[in-house]
Amino acid sequence: MxxxxxxxxxxxxELLGRFQATESVRFERFSAxxxxxxxxSIFYGKPDPKERRHFARLALSVVSPYFHPPYTFQIRVGxxxxxxxxxxxxxxxxxxxxRIALKDWKDVMQFQRDAENAQHHDVVYIFKKLMSDKAFLxxxxxTMLFFRMKREDGKGKKIxxxxxxxxxxxxxxxxxxxxxxxxxxxxxxxxxxKAVFTDSDPNVNLIEQCLVSKLxxxxxxxxxxxxxxxxxxxxxxxxxxxxxQDSSRRAxxxxxxxxxxxxxxxxxxxxxxxxxxxxxxxTDGDHTPNTSSKKKRPPSLKKRTQLRFKIQGTExxxxxxxxxxxxxxxxxxxxxxxxxxxxxxxxxxxxDVT
Amino acid sequence: MxxxxxxxxxxxxxxxxxxxxxSKEFHIGAFRDLWLNALNLDVYSYSDTSPEIRxxxxxxxxxxxxxxxxxxxxxxxxxxxxxxxxxxxxxxxDPQLSTLKLRKRRQEYKESLTRDHxxxxxxxxxxxxxxxxxxxxxxxxxxxxxxxxxxxxxxxYPVLFQRFKHVRxxxxxxxxGSQKLTELKDAICCVSDLQVFGEFSNNPDTVPQFIxxxxxxxxxxxFNGTFYNDTRFPECRDISATTIDWxxxxxxxxxETAKMEDTCFHDLKMKVGFPYYYTHQGDCEHVVILTDIxxxxxxxxxxxxxxxxxxxxxxxxxxxCSVCHTYISRWVTTNDALAxxxxxxxxxxxxxxxxxxxKLNKVGDFLAYAYVDPGTFN
Numbered sequence: 001m002x003x004x005x006x007x008x009x010x011x012x013x014e015l016l017g018r019f020q021a022t023e024s025v026r027f028e029r030f031s032a033x034x035x036x037x038x039x040x041s042i043f044y045g046k047p048d049p050k051e052r053r054h055f056a057r058l059a060l061s062v063v064s065p066y067f068h069p070p071y072t073f074q075i076r077v078g079x080x081x082x083x084x085x086x087x088x089x090x091x092x093x094x095x096x097x098x099r100i101a102l103k104d105w106k107d108v109m110q111f112q113r114d115a116e117n118a119q120h121h122d123v124v125y126i127f128k129k130l131m132s133d134k135a136f137l138x139x140x141x142x143t144m145l146f147f148r149m150k151r152e153d154g155k156g157k158k159i160x161x162x163x164x165x166x167x168x169x170x171x172x173x174x175x176x177x178x179x180x181x182x183x184x185x186x187x188x189x190x191x192x193x194k195a196v197f198t199d200s201d202p203n204v205n206l207i208e209q210c211l212v213s214k215l216x217x218x219x220x221x222x223x224x225x226x227x228x229x230x231x232x233x234x235x236x237x238x239x240x241x242x243x244x245q246d247s248s249r250r251a252x253x254x255x256x257x258x259x260x261x262x263x264x265x266x267x268x269x270x271x272x273x274x275x276x277x278x279x280x281x282x283t284d285g286d287h288t289p290n291t292s293s294k295k296k297r298p299p300s301l302k303k304r305t306q307l308r309f310k311i312q313g314t315e316x317x318x319x320x321x322x323x324x325x326x327x328x329x330x331x332x333x334x335x336x337x338x339x340x341x342x343x344x345x346x347x348x349x350x351x352d353v354t
Numbered sequence: 355m356x357x358x359x360x361x362x363x364x365x366x367x368x369x370x371x372x373x374x375x376x377s378k379e380f381h382i383g384a385f386r387d388l389w390l391n392a393l394n395l396d397v398y399s400y401s402d403t404s405p406e407i408r409x410x411x412x413x414x415x416x417x418x419x420x421x422x423x424x425x426x427x428x429x430x431x432x433x434x435x436x437x438x439x440x441x442x443x444x445x446x447x448d449p450q451l452s453t454l455k456l457r458k459r460r461q462e463y464k465e466s467l468t469r470d471h472x473x474x475x476x477x478x479x480x481x482x483x484x485x486x487x488x489x490x491x492x493x494x495x496x497x498x499x500x501x502x503x504x505x506x507x508x509x510x511y512p513v514l515f516q517r518f519k520h521v522r523x524x525x526x527x528x529x530x531g532s533q534k535l536t537e538l539k540d541a542i543c544c545v546s547d548l549q550v551f552g553e554f555s556n557n558p559d560t561v562p563q564f565i566x567x568x569x570x571x572x573x574x575x576x577f578n579g580t581f582y583n584d585t586r587f588p589e590c591r592d593i594s595a596t597t598i599d600w601x602x603x604x605x606x607x608x609x610e611t612a613k614m615e616d617t618c619f620h621d622l623k624m625k626v627g628f629p630y631y632y633t634h635q636g637d638c639e640h641v642v643i644l645t646d647i648x649x650x651x652x653x654x655x656x657x658x659x660x661x662x663x664x665x666x667x668x669x670x671x672x673x674x675c676s677v678c679h680t681y682i683s684r685w686v687t688t689n690d691a692l693a694x695x696x697x698x699x700x701x702x703x704x705x706x707x708x709x710x711x712x713k714l715n716k717v718g719d720f721l722a723y724a725y726v727d728p729g730t731f732n
Contacts, residue, residue: 007452031434037450040436045445045457088432094653102385103367105392116416124416125426131397132408138389138398139648140368141377145627146508147643148375343463345456 001054003345008042008062012082015039016066019078027122030081040089049092056096059086061143067111068104070164076111077123084126087135097137098130104142174219183212368626368647376627379578382531382647383620386503389649399500400652496658498650503531505619506646509542509632511668512639523668526645530661535582535614539573539632541662546638548726555687555722558706566635573634575614575642578623579607582614593636672729675701677708682727690720699725 015033022029034040042059046052063086065071066079083098090096100108115123130136208214299307366384368377396403403411413423445458511523529538549566572590575582581594598609624630624644632640650656655663675683676694681701688697692708700708711717 004453004456007456011451011453027430034435038446039451041446041449042451042453045443045454045461047443085435089435097651097653099648101368102389102392103369105389121416121418121422121426122430125412125423126430128412128415129430132403134397134402134652136397137648137651138393139646140380140385141370141626141646143374144506144646145374145376145643146645147627147629343460 001051001058004055004058005062006346008059011039011042012063012066015082016075016078019081020074023074025074025077025120025123027081027126030078031085034085039085042086043089043091052090053092053096056086056090056092059090060096060098064098064100064142067108069107072164073111073114075164077115077120080123080127080130083135084130087130087133095135098135099137099139099142101139101142105138170219170222174215179212179216182215186211371625376625379623379625381623382503382505385647386501386531386620386649390501395500398649398651400656498530498654498656498658498661500650502650503619504648504650504654505529505531505644506665507538508643508645510641510643511544511670512546523670524666525664525668526666528655528661528663528665529619530650530658531619531647533661534616534618535575536584536586538662539575539584539614539634541664542632542640543664543667544634544638544640545726545728545730546635548730550724550726553721553723555709555716555720558685558710558722570635572636573614573632576631576633578625578630580610580612582612582617584614586615593633670729672727673699675699675704677701677704682729683725685722686725687720687722690718692718692720 015037018033019030022033043052043056046055060083063079063082067076067083068079069076071079087095087098112124112127115127366380366388368380368385370376371378409420409423412418413420416423418426445454445461449455449458505528507527507529508524509527511525525543527538527541529541547566550564551566554560569589571584571587572593573584574594576594581598583592583594584590585592592611594609594611598611601609626644626647628643630642630644632642634640655661673683675681676699678701681703683699684702685700685705686697687693687700687705687709690696690698690709705722709717709720709722
């Protein structure tokens with residue numbers, strides 16, 4: 001069941017991404033996206049009630065983090081709408097609830113206050129409706145903890161970078177309070193110095209005189225650079241600059257030269273004909289790490305003998321299929337020879353072509 | 355609004371010690387008080403406010419007109435999210451969501467398998483859930499009070515064979531915060547409680563009726579450096595004393611003891627998700643993990659008498675007799691020249707027929723013990 005976590009997360013991120021693109025927090029926009037993807041069908045297809053309940057619980061736990069910081073306000077609103085939708089379209093009775101931990105409650109209350117101040121009535125209404133529908137479970141920790149020491153591959157914990165505000169660590173460090181305090185300390189220090197040394201000794205000037213203002217300017221410059229940088233990055237994505245075109249032409253030229261050289265295979269001499277090189281075309285260009293890490297062992301002697309005899313004719317085939325006396329009376333039937341295959345949760349690329 | 359790093363949370367707010375593994379220690383009663391202070395009563399009460407009162411409250415709190423409220427209700431109704439596809443049992447054709455694609459593949463795989471038999475135990479397991487969900491007591495005095503805490507414990511079965519230690523079989527129990535530790539102890543079903551001692555090859559008819567549960571009543575819980583002993587009965591001995599004495603000779607902090615029947619869960623300081631310890635019968639050890647603590651909800655079982663409630667029990671395959679493979683085994687023999695394996699299991703009839711002749715004399719040389727199957731709790 002945990003294998004559904006990956007696809008669930010990608011579905012939710014897609015939905016939230018589309019919601020983010022609308023740049024609005026209105027519920028109508030959200031429900032339009034929901035309906036277009038037919039998201040309520042995510043619960044369909046499991047007649048077993050226990051499995052349904054388990055899946056509903058998993059879905060709610062996957063979406064819950066989007067309702068809390070560090071995501072942006074719009075994503076949090078999207079998360080709230082998603083939770084609302086999932087809670088009401090789930091198929092089990094009694095309904096699976098949304099878990100809220102005590103440590104996150106303050107953030108939730110703050111979120112509600114922000115929404116009220118910004119007059120986002122639909123956000124507030126939906127939140128209050130969920131509260132009155134008793135959709136929340138007030139818990140100690142966000143998920144049930146089983147002391148799983150097994151290290152997972154971290155895929156489930158990745159925070160989608162687009163949903164988070166750009167980091168503002170410098171602004172958080174150098175706040176106005178901090179600057180004020182720094183200015184006070186600086187003043188005290190200067191006064192102390194003046195009191196101790198009657199004439200200003202240049203050796204005692206170890207720090208900047210106008211430390212506070214310089215720090216402030218540096219932080220402001222950084223934040224404006226950050227804003228410009230993000231704007232520039234968006235502009236670059238929009239269109240190709242002339243320099244990009246040149247480099248792509250050159251790349252194409254190089255690629256064509258390479259393909260011609262690798263496409264041509266030298267014919268081996270007669271003595272080495274059995275080790276003739278064969279051209280293996282790469283199907284889609286990207287090598288999955290699995291296949292490239294496997295070392296290709298040279299085929300064994302038995303295998304090579306078989307191959308040789310097979311190439312030379314079908315005589316060997318007749319010999320290999322010699323009459324088996326004990327099989328004579330066997331009824332010829334199509335034996336289902338395929339073994340019970342194990343279910344692959346993550347399909348290999350070639351089998352996923354639909 | 356960025357919080358300055360100087361503000362620390364109240365120490366009783368549970369936070370992760372190791373993310374997604376376990377939390378730091380906190381006092382359970384204080385945690386409950388924090389939640390109850392933060393919430394309004396109607397948020398966690400069992401009764402639902404009527405829609406009209408709710409509308410009036412909303413208009414007041416949000417400061418909007420009744421027409422706006424009507425508009426909001428229409429816009430944000432759940433009906434706008436439902437789809438036209440009514441058949442919920444099958445995956446819709448041509449799924450777009452990756453979850454549905456995975457589910458479809460899984461269903462197709464499952465249909466390709468051939469199932470030989472239908473598990474009747476699955477049917478019983480579902481019944482277990484059905485009887486307790488949403489149950490209200492007849493006597494209102496037994497109603498779980500609002501704002502009560504429900505703790506969920508996973509009690510793991512002891513590992514008897516090294517080969518099977520990779521399967522972590524457990525049972526899940528829900529207890530109320532106001533209940534005492536002894537109630538949890540009584541509710542844990544362990545097969546070692548039912549063992550009968552003694553060798554009975556010479557007198558198979560006189561198997562005594564007492565079980566180990568009645569004889570050896572000592573048990574203790576070990577939470578956060580304190581041993582909670584069961585001292586209800588005079589036969590109970592303090593079996594934690596040996597461990598405490600041993601620890602004194604080594605470099606451990608001093609362990610304390612307390613009484614199990616005097617402590618209720620509200621008084622404890624625990625870590626969520628951290629493995630703790632329960633021992634009974636002298637050496638039958640169980641790992642106990644507190645997986646979840648939450649406020650009681652309207653849809654939970656509200657009958658106090660039903661707690662501690664078993665919500666999940668791992669099914670163990672019952673061992674049948676080696677001879678007939680039909681009946682559940684009651685006897686185990688060792689040093690038996692007649693039996694194919696050592697030890698060997700027999701049901702009542704096969705045991706008698708095999709080992710005793712017409713005159714009820716013992717045939718062959720063997721030792722026989724009463725066997726209690728681990729699957730008796732299924």
